[in-house]
Amino acid sequence: MAELQSVEAALAALLRGVTPVDSEIVACEVAKRRVLAEEVIARLDVPPFDNSAMDGYALHHADAGARLPISQRIAAGMAPQPLARGTCARIFTGAALPPGADCVVMQEKVELDGGEAIIPAPVTVNNNVRHRGSDVTAGAVLLERGERLDAAALGYLASQGIVEVSVRRRPRCALLNSGDEIVEPGQALGPGQIYNSNRAMLRNLLESFGAEVTFIASMPDDAEGTRAILALAAEQADVVVSTGGVSVGEEDHVKAAIEAVGQLDLWRLALKPGKPLALGRLAGSDTRTVRFIGLPGNPVSSFVAAWLFLRPLMGALLDCPAMGSLPVLPARAAFAARTGARRHYMRVTLTMDGRDITAHAFPDQGSGVLSSCVGADALAVIPADATIDEGDRIDCLWLRVD
Numbered sequence: 001m002a003e004l005q006s007v008e009a010a011l012a013a014l015l016r017g018v019t020p021v022d023s024e025i026v027a028c029e030v031a032k033r034r035v036l037a038e039e040v041i042a043r044l045d046v047p048p049f050d051n052s053a054m055d056g057y058a059l060h061h062a063d064a065g066a067r068l069p070i071s072q073r074i075a076a077g078m079a080p081q082p083l084a085r086g087t088c089a090r091i092f093t094g095a096a097l098p099p100g101a102d103c104v105v106m107q108e109k110v111e112l113d114g115g116e117a118i119i120p121a122p123v124t125v126n127n128n129v130r131h132r133g134s135d136v137t138a139g140a141v142l143l144e145r146g147e148r149l150d151a152a153a154l155g156y157l158a159s160q161g162i163v164e165v166s167v168r169r170r171p172r173c174a175l176l177n178s179g180d181e182i183v184e185p186g187q188a189l190g191p192g193q194i195y196n197s198n199r200a201m202l203r204n205l206l207e208s209f210g211a212e213v214t215f216i217a218s219m220p221d222d223a224e225g226t227r228a229i230l231a232l233a234a235e236q237a238d239v240v241v242s243t244g245g246v247s248v249g250e251e252d253h254v255k256a257a258i259e260a261v262g263q264l265d266l267w268r269l270a271l272k273p274g275k276p277l278a279l280g281r282l283a284g285s286d287t288r289t290v291r292f293i294g295l296p297g298n299p300v301s302s303f304v305a306a307w308l309f310l311r312p313l314m315g316a317l318l319d320c321p322a323m324g325s326l327p328v329l330p331a332r333a334a335f336a337a338r339t340g341a342r343r344h345y346m347r348v349t350l351t352m353d354g355r356d357i358t359a360h361a362f363p364d365q366g367s368g369v370l371s372s373c374v375g376a377d378a379l380a381v382i383p384a385d386a387t388i389d390e391g392d393r394i395d396c397l398w399l400r401v402d
């Protein structure tokens with residue numbers, strides 16, 4: 001039997017020659033989780049003016065220790081007057097510091113007496129002052145190209161008054177499945193039939209990886225129909241993902257159909273679950289090359305393969321380096337495991353006790369047992385030909401990424 005190939009080699013083959021998709025301008029309001037196609041340069045200093053970090057009194061620090069008349073009241077949003085020496089200004093959080101003041105004393109430390117403020121000395125220069133440009137300086141890089149926009153990044157853009165950004169368009173994916181036994185939820189099950197769980201699962205995973213699923217179909221079981229579906233899928237997608245029919249390939253329509261219009265390599269990986277993988281290329285409607293990736297039919301195998309292969313592929317299409325790999329967390333195994341020639345990606349939940357992370361494996365790690373993926377926090381990576389005892393240190397790939 002041919003030697004099994006590594007996950008890394010298959011990933012490198014999948015990503016070879018992938019170029020990012022085009023960019024488009026979108027409103028920040030709908031840009032959540034989109035990937036920046038260009039760096040964003042700050043237009044403004046943030047904060048845009050020196051302002052108070054507290055509700056209190058603004059003064060020149062050298063005037064502290066005396067009774068100071070309150071010469072003005074500055075609320076947030078008001079333009080202050082210059083502050084005369086020997087006086088102080090009533091000021092509120094976020095209000096502009098008046099010219100001539102260099103510090104703010106919080107009101108809890110100040111005593112009021114007959115319209116005057118008694119401010120205890122000493123007070124240091126810059127006390128409770130938020131300086132213009134201390135967060136962001138105009139002209140600086142605000143966000144790097146390739147950054148995926150999360151809540152904080154969108155708030156950061158808003159702080160600059162930015163309303164639209166250049167982002168990668170969502171890679172278009174076609175999602176196909178094979179297998180005569182597969183029935184869509186909502187229909188009645190006949191003998192020997194099962195519901196299509198891969199479609200809902202992969203659609204959701206692909207969308208969470210930033211893709212738009214533009215075409216969904218079941219593969220017919222004849223050569224001509226298969227060719228027609230693949231042609232339709234390739235017309236509307238950057239990537240065609242299918243599940244099932246990659247193990248030993250008696251139903252060889254897919255392989256033949258792809259080879260008629262492109263090229264297909266069948267891989268057998270040192271990976272459990274997810275040993276069989278098909279990687280190919282199809283001709284798109286124009287000069288584009290459309291990538292074809294055939295995942296194993298077993299739902300757990302396609303779940304794991306989606307995280308290991310589809311996510312980095314989306315990362316490459318989106319030019320988003322953070323999506324190239326999953327964060328690795330070191331944990332202690334709360335289980336024992338033994339592997340053979342294939343590296344095992346076990347579905348685990350993680351518990352945290354202080355700095356210690358413990359990985360708990362789902363009891364049945366079979367590749368058809370989708371309950372082992374429901375609620376999984378991570379994939380515990382058990383190397384090939386290894387024996388893991390309870391308490392051993394293992395690496396876990398964190399799946400709770402945005």
Ligand SMILES: Nc1nc2c(c(=O)[nH]1)N[C@H]1C(S)=C(S)[C@@H](COP(=O)(O)OP(=O)(O)OC[C@H]3O[C@@H](n4cnc5c(N)ncnc54)[C@H](O)[C@@H]3O)O[C@H]1N2
Nearest residue numbers: 177179195196197198244245246247274275296297298301
């Ligand atoms: N003789 C061999 N048999 C198998 C091998 C092998 O090397 N030699 N490999 C096994 C491994 S490992 C895997 S993984 C699977 C991969 O199978 P296929 O990709 O060819 O997929 P199918 O045979 O079509 O289906 C496998 C399994 O998954 C169920 N399935 C398929 N599609 C769906 C779906 N959309 N939703 C839910 N479940 C689905 C299907 O009914 C089968 O039970 O092959 C092993 N066999």
Ligand code: MOO
Nearest residue numbers: 273274275301367
């Ligand atoms: O590689 Mo398969 O995915 O073990 O069931």
